[in-house]
Amino acid sequence: xxxxxxxxxxxxxxxxxxxxxxxxxxxxxxxxxxxxxxxxxxxxxxxxxxxxxxxxxxxxxxxxxxxxxxxxxxxxxxxxxxxxxxxxxxxxxxxxxxxxxxxxxxxxxxxxxxxxxxxxxxxxxxxxxxxxxxxxxxxxxxxxxxxxxxxxxxxxxxxxxxxxxxxxxxxxxxxxxxxxxxxxxxxxxxxxxxxxxxxxxxxxxxxxxxxxxxxxxxxxxxxxxxxxxxxxxxxxxxxxxxxxxxxxxxxxxxxx
Amino acid sequence: xxxxxxxxxxxxxxxxxxxxxxxxxxxxxxxxxxxxxxxxxxxxxxxxxxxxxxxxxxxxxxxxxxxxxxxxxxxxxxxxxxxxxxxxxxxxxxxxxxxxxxxxxxxxxxxxxxxxxxxxxxxxxxxxxxxxxxxxxxxxxxxxxxxxxxxxxxxxxxxxxxxxxxxxxxxxxxxxxxxxxxxxxxxxxxxxxx
Amino acid sequence: xxxxxxxxxxxxxxxxxxxxxxxxxxxxxxxxxxxxxxxxxxxxxxxxxxxxxxxxxxxxxxxxxxxxxxxxxxxxxxxxxxxxxxxxxxxxxxxxxxxxxxxxxxxxxxxxxxxxxxxxxxxxxxxxxxxxxxxxxxxxxxxxxxxxxxxxxxxxxxxxxxxxxxxxxxxxxxxxxxxxxxxxxxxxxxxxxx
Numbered sequence: 001x002x003x004x005x006x007x008x009x010x011x012x013x014x015x016x017x018x019x020x021x022x023x024x025x026x027x028x029x030x031x032x033x034x035x036x037x038x039x040x041x042x043x044x045x046x047x048x049x050x051x052x053x054x055x056x057x058x059x060x061x062x063x064x065x066x067x068x069x070x071x072x073x074x075x076x077x078x079x080x081x082x083x084x085x086x087x088x089x090x091x092x093x094x095x096x097x098x099x100x101x102x103x104x105x106x107x108x109x110x111x112x113x114x115x116x117x118x119x120x121x122x123x124x125x126x127x128x129x130x131x132x133x134x135x136x137x138x139x140x141x142x143x144x145x146x147x148x149x150x151x152x153x154x155x156x157x158x159x160x161x162x163x164x165x166x167x168x169x170x171x172x173x174x175x176x177x178x179x180x181x182x183x184x185x186x187x188x189x190x191x192x193x194x195x196x197x198x199x200x201x202x203x204x205x206x207x208x209x210x211x212x213x214x215x216x217x218x219x220x221x222x223x224x225x226x227x228x229x230x231x232x233x234x235x236x237x238x239x240x241x242x243x244x245x246x247x248x249x250x251x252x253x254x255x256x
Numbered sequence: 257x258x259x260x261x262x263x264x265x266x267x268x269x270x271x272x273x274x275x276x277x278x279x280x281x282x283x284x285x286x287x288x289x290x291x292x293x294x295x296x297x298x299x300x301x302x303x304x305x306x307x308x309x310x311x312x313x314x315x316x317x318x319x320x321x322x323x324x325x326x327x328x329x330x331x332x333x334x335x336x337x338x339x340x341x342x343x344x345x346x347x348x349x350x351x352x353x354x355x356x357x358x359x360x361x362x363x364x365x366x367x368x369x370x371x372x373x374x375x376x377x378x379x380x381x382x383x384x385x386x387x388x389x390x391x392x393x394x395x396x397x398x399x400x401x402x403x404x405x406x407x408x409x410x411x412x413x414x415x416x417x418x419x420x421x422x423x424x425x426x427x428x429x430x431x432x433x434x435x436x437x438x439x440x441x442x443x444x445x446x447x448x449x450x
Numbered sequence: 451x452x453x454x455x456x457x458x459x460x461x462x463x464x465x466x467x468x469x470x471x472x473x474x475x476x477x478x479x480x481x482x483x484x485x486x487x488x489x490x491x492x493x494x495x496x497x498x499x500x501x502x503x504x505x506x507x508x509x510x511x512x513x514x515x516x517x518x519x520x521x522x523x524x525x526x527x528x529x530x531x532x533x534x535x536x537x538x539x540x541x542x543x544x545x546x547x548x549x550x551x552x553x554x555x556x557x558x559x560x561x562x563x564x565x566x567x568x569x570x571x572x573x574x575x576x577x578x579x580x581x582x583x584x585x586x587x588x589x590x591x592x593x594x595x596x597x598x599x600x601x602x603x604x605x606x607x608x609x610x611x612x613x614x615x616x617x618x619x620x621x622x623x624x625x626x627x628x629x630x631x632x633x634x635x636x637x638x639x640x641x642x643x644x
Binding site: 133134135136137139141144145146147148149150151152153155156157158159160161162163164165166167 | 269272273274275276319320321322327330331332333334335336337338339340342345346348349350352353365366367377380381383408409410411417418420423426428429
């Protein structure tokens with residue numbers, strides 16, 4: 001292009017404003033096409049290209065960031081014009097013919113024109129807030145909460161299990177555990193201390209009224225522990241002749 | 257606006273679109289001197305009487321409002337998921353297994369008094385209902401579960417509730433080891449269960 | 451709800467109370483199975499025809515709005531709709547008639563890049579929204595119009611777009627390769643869109 005399109009034109013240059021009125025190069029083309037006053041489908045692309053190029057070159061100064069699209073279109077139209085005027089070169093693959101390019105431009109112009117008409121039709125419709133008005137005082141109905149409980153059958157059955165367990169645990173008294181304590185053993189053995197001169201089997205010193213089971217086992221253990229206590233205190237002596245053999249005891253300083 | 261009919265339509269539209277009640281003076285200003293606003297309002301109010309929307313006086317002006325008698329139909333229910341307390345779940349289970357059952361019996365089985373809201377919650381959930389009275393002193397209410405209870409828990413009928421044996425087999429009656437004794441009081445106390 | 455009269459009153463109240471269109475399905479849900487909602491709506495719409503307030507189908511639902519012919523009498527109190535730029539109106543039309551459409555396609559049809567704020571304005575107005583992505587290189591967003599767009603522009607549904615049938619017959623609702631693949635460098639970036 002020429003110096004006329006200097007990029008440093010003042011922001012509010014009148015010629016810039018000339019382009020500001022258009023929504024892009026197709027819109028400008030459409031505006032020019034309307035000046036031909038013929039059906040868009042029948043418009044002469046050649047004449048339109050001339051109009052466009054004349055319009056663009058008529059602009060003395062142009063801000064480049066606005067004009068770039070317009071200049072690309074101008075270049076393309078100049079190319080199209082040359083293609084339309086000259087006979088088509090031998091067909092090259094993928095290269096549309098001049099007529100196809102012109103038809104495509106027709107299509108684009110018609111499409112944009114249709115959308116512009118549609119936009120105008122939308123704006124001419126019955127617009128809410130301009131032509132009709134909605135209810136000014138919408139009412140809100142406070143929602144009523146309907147509780148929905150989430151509970152699975154498993155939860156329910158587990159709960160019954162808990163209840164059932166608790167119910168039966170009440171009649172299920174845990175019996176006071178009976179056993180023969182170390183104190184019991186000490187008290188019992190104390191009556192014999194000093195009166196056992198000969199080695200005697202520990203089992204002979206167990207309380208007489210022994211029941212079976214836990215009580216007996218605890219009596220054996222506690223009596224044995226009691227003998228250890230008494231031996232430590234130096235009041236009796238203990239002796240075992242072999243592993244797992246009988247435990248023998250006698251008073252301290254006994255005859256043996 | 258020419259005729260009375262148009263005036264009526266304008267008042268109707270103005271009141272409909274207004275964000276708050278509109279005073280008669282404002283309507284008069286909008287319609288011009290020719291309009292008999294009080295008469296028009298009376299006509300409009302009469303027209304809307306008995307409809308779903310009424311024209312009513314409120315706050316010194318006129319306003320459209322939905323008919324008060326429709327309030328229950330207009331309110332929208334909103335599902336709110338709630339949890340049930342352990343007490344409520346256990347109570348429901350006891351009712352399910354022992355129905356018909358009185359409140360006192362529920363308390364005896366659970367070993368604890370029923371809290372105030374427990375039965376109410378279950379009633380509200382639609383899972384239990386009172387059904388008749390026990391012919392015993394004080395004639396206490398009998399409680400039973402509802403068809404809704406069966407539906408919620410996917411049961412065809414009450415016989416589909418697992419029995420005690422099945423609960424035990426599923427480990428729901430298990431009780432942990434307790435004391436070191438030679439004889440297990442569990443077996444001694446509940447011989448019938450085995 | 452007992453009779454048909456009550457149903458009619460409830461629909462009237464529900465629609466009157468709402469500022470936005472209510473879908474028929476919502477009304478059916480509110481009224482229960484017994485109600486013939488389409489018939490009730492037709493009856494109500496006929497009843498309000500010619501009054502100051504009309505019942506109209508908008509944006510896929512039904513809504514009461516003031517009669518269009520009363521606009522001059524009502525407008526003075528209302529701020530006139532904020533003016534839309536030509537770019538915004540055209541962009542809105544392109545989206546409405548060609549949806550779902552990508553930004554690149556909008557630009558190809560209009561032959562110019564979208565200004566920064568244009569889509570934002572339409573989005574802010576609640577008239578367009580992105581809906582999914584195109585399965586093509588760069589996976590660009592698809593843009594569509596909203597029910598609110600229909601309501602605002604007085605349309606029952608998209609079939610009521612002005613002249614849509616004629617445009618379709620003329621082949622102007624298809625974005626052909628001729629639009630997308632000519633010289634325009636922007637369109638060159640999305641060759642696979644069609």
